[in-house]
Amino acid sequence: MxxxxxxxxxxxxxxxxxxxxxxxxxxxxxxxxxxxxxxxxxxxxxxxxxxxxxxxxxxxxxxxLGHGAVTLAHNLHTPEEVDALMARAEAAGARIVKPAAKAFWGGYHGYFADPEGHIWEIAHNPFSPLGPGNRFRWNGYGG
Missing domain, CATH: 3.10.180.10 (2,3-Dihydroxybiphenyl 1,2-Dioxygenase, domain 1)
Incomplete structure (x- = not known):
């Protein structure tokens, strides 16, 4: 696989x-x-x-089926983008689970639940910058 x-x-x-x-x-x-x-x-x-x-x-x-301990993550380029998407999600009907803030691991993130309770993490991770086409890779695409 x-x-x-x-x-x-x-x-x-x-x-x-x-x-x-x-x-x-x-x-x-x-x-x-x-x-x-x-x-x-x-x-x-x-x-x-x-x-x-x-x-x-x-x-x-x-x-x-229930709801398991799973989150879906969406990474962005900056903390400001995180704030903007969290606000957009809330305006669209999301419930803010954890407002965006500095994270213990050095990034910036928050969590929201969609209208049926699926949890999304919205994050800026300076240690995993997005690559071409906004693609994510753990630890980034550095050289």
Missing amino acids: EQRISLVTLGARDVAALASFYEALGWQRVDSPDGVVAFDLLGQTLGLFGLEDLAADMGVRVET
């Missing part, structure tokens, strides 16, 4: 409302089969799929 993730799927109680939230952040949908909303990212895709449908597809009861 290669070290990459192709698709992250979020189980959604209300796919249309959750899709509207991500569209309010400026994301654009791509064509997708009925019942699935997809947003292409840089080399991956974020999919939204009905929670009941996801459970059925996996062959498990929906109660077993």
Whole structure:
């Protein structure tokens, strides 16, 4: 198995409302089969799929899915960009879990929950500067 993730799927109680939230952040949908909303990212895709449908597809009861201890992270070039995106997310309906602030590890970050509780970390990491096309790599792309 290669070290990459192709698709992250979020189980959604209300796919249309959750899709509207991500569209309010400026994301654009791509064509997708009925019942699935997809947003292409840089080399991956974020999919939204009905929670009941996801459970059925996996062959498990929906109660077993819950919310795990997982965060999705979005890194930016500056602390000011972090503040701006946190404000945009809140205006779009996100709940601020932790306001952006200096981090113990030397960066700047905050956390928000989308309208269905999926947690996003919004960060500026000076030790992992973004590369060409805003691509992220742990410890950056330095020479």
